[in-house]
Amino acid sequence: MSSPNNHRHVRVRLAPSPTGEVHIGTMWLAQFNWLYAKQQGGKFILRIEDTDQKRLVPGSVERLYEALAWYGFAPDEGPREGGAYGPYVQSERLTLYQDTAAKLVASGHAYHCFCTPQRLEEVRTNQAAQKLPPRYDRTCRAVDPAEAQARVMKGEPSTIRCKLPLTGTITHHDLVRGDVTFAWEQIDDSVILKSDGFPTYHLAVVVDDHLMEISHVFRAEEWLPSVPKHLFLYEALHWTPPHFAHFPLILGTDRSKLSKRHGATTALSYRDDGFLPEAMQNFLLLMGWHPKGDTEVISTEQAIREFKIEDLHPAGAVFDRQKLEWLNGWYIRQMPIDDLRARLQYFWELPEELRDDIEWQNRAISIVRDRLKTLRDIVAASDFLIPRIWEERVPSIAVDLFIPKKGTTESTIDALEWMDNHLGTLNDPRDAATLKEGTIAAIAEAGRKNGDVLWPVRTALSLLPNSPDVFDLIVTIGSIESRRRIRSVIEALQRASR
CATH class of the missing domain: 3.90.800.10 (Glutamyl-tRNA Synthetase; Domain 3)
Structure with missing residues (x-):
């Protein structure tokens, strides 16, 4: 039986080949290497295995560093960081x-x-x-x-x-x-x-792991059949082998090997799709490993305390994008609004007059954030709040949208006119709760039903069957814009009834 080394210090490494875009599986392995090094007070080393010169793709190393930085797995030693065990590029060794x-x-x-x-x-x-x-x-x-x-x-x-x-x-x-x-x-x-x-x-990995004093090798299970060759070389050279841990394949939800047909597979595509690095870290952690209890949300600090490599499940790790979207949405909802607004700017294409209106942006974010699974969703979730987009859409909306189930065109027009007049008696409302309390009381005093008034108003403001709360909408877009939209829908209903 092979005997692993007894290094006093934990040293783990990520050793990818620079042959193209960084696969999500590389970041999965990077996370566990980085996590174990942090847990054990060790070092996380990046080594570039570029001995297959025919397959090299220019820019791959830069993309790798970009991915490691975004995911939060900074190496302690590597081609850029330097270190006492370099060079860290195989073609230089x-x-x-x-x-x-x-x-x-x-x-x-x-x-x-x-x-x-x-x-x-x-x-x-x-x-x-x-x-x-x-x-x-x-x-x-x-x-x-x-x-x-x-x-x-x-x-x-x-x-x-x-x-x-x-x-x-x-x-x-x-x-x-x-x-x-x-x-x-x-x-x-x-x-x-x-x-x-x-x-x-086979030769390079043994020489490098030995000379760089790697204590633990975490790599994909596809390399498991190579272990005998590597152990043979260690013994022939009178070197002590490291501990080995062979991680399972990443699978799609259909239990086949993760591929493009399951969706994005490159590491940085998740950033470009609007996922948060915090959510990606959490999600990757739970692929094949889980802390005690039923929680799906785990912090890096908790993982550092509780992770045990022996608890990793040897069966394939399932990449469930729906679970990732749920987790990403959870992190979006917990994020301070100023931080979230800053992260949304890359995706959010606002008209010039709103780009510097922090108050408007914060109000908009607060009413749609529960609908966001990714940062990119901000576009579809909030575009109806922008006056120009609302104006472009209103002519194509079927007027049936505005009419409650038991209502008529005439009753809907009447309800909208009532709301228009009601808003005209108020100062521009800034608090949705206060606006709601006063409006509900006014509806009751007028002998009307909430649904008969609030359904057509909400759909008039959003042009959507499902949208944020009507009072949140009014506060977000303002009383003047709300009344303008209500009157435009009244005109559309009047035209349709002629």
Whole structure:
């Protein structure tokens, strides 16, 4: 059984490849790495694994830093931060990998492979025809080391492969999955150093994790089959391996692997869609792990106190966007209005006359915030409050909207005229509760019913069947604008009745 290291200090790392947009799964792993480091008083390291030069996408590292900053997972060490264990970019560490590969060859734990890409393709084709798993046939493993060295010295292209045991088993204790046993006969002699001098993942990750004194490796379960190769390299180099925890796949609500058909999958797309970083942190925490109790809302401070990696569920973590929207809405409702207003500015396209009207914006936010699932929703939730948009829409609204179930056009016109006159007797109201109390009393005194008056007034002000409270609307848009809208709807009803 493999024995994990006994580092005195916790050091964890996020080690993505800069091959495009940052996937939400990367931020999920980043959160648990960052969280564990904070909990244990350790360090969270960012390392860039760019050894697959053909797949590099310019700007990927910048986007990664942008995502980490927005989600709130700042590294303690990394390419920008520096640190005592750098460089933190693998392409700047090539001699370390090359020297290590040479040591493995010299000790008999690796060998040069001279097979051409064409031959390897033929091997794979033949294996597929026989319905065998694709695997190197170990032809060059039999080449005498002296002959191999002579061929290398003559300049013959070669890779270096690890020379794994052919029989027996190895058992690894995973912090998430418990003991996992692998049979050596089912594991390939993988390439660890390519012919261009760049390492593959298997060599680079072992060298870097050792030299950077990584104590715990939290990574996706897709790397679990690679554990035997990595443990082999640790043992061959007389290095102590870190603790490993292999996290489950992120699944959609249909239990299949999360993909674009489930919605957005890139980390920064959630920012652009109007989600809050606080909500994203909370949501990602609860994917596969949950504190004691039934609460769905958990602070970072609580998570730091209560999180245990052993409590992470090994089954797939379900990404439920509806749950995320609910959680995001909860955070929106709890946020101080000045903070919320500031965050809404990126999405809220207000006319020039309202852009600096903080009082109007605060009133508008206060009556629609309960309807917001994301910051982007502010546009659809509040646009009817803007006079120009209301004017553009009113001609297309069916007049039936304004008429209560048991009302008529004539009774609706009468009710709206009454409200127009009532508002004319008041100073511009600033308090919805006071306005409501006075108006309800006036309706009763006039011998009218609340629904007969308030339904047509509310729909007249909003042009919506479902909208905020009528008194909140009047206070938000003001008495003058409210009366203008009421009179416009009266005219529309009169035209329709001719």
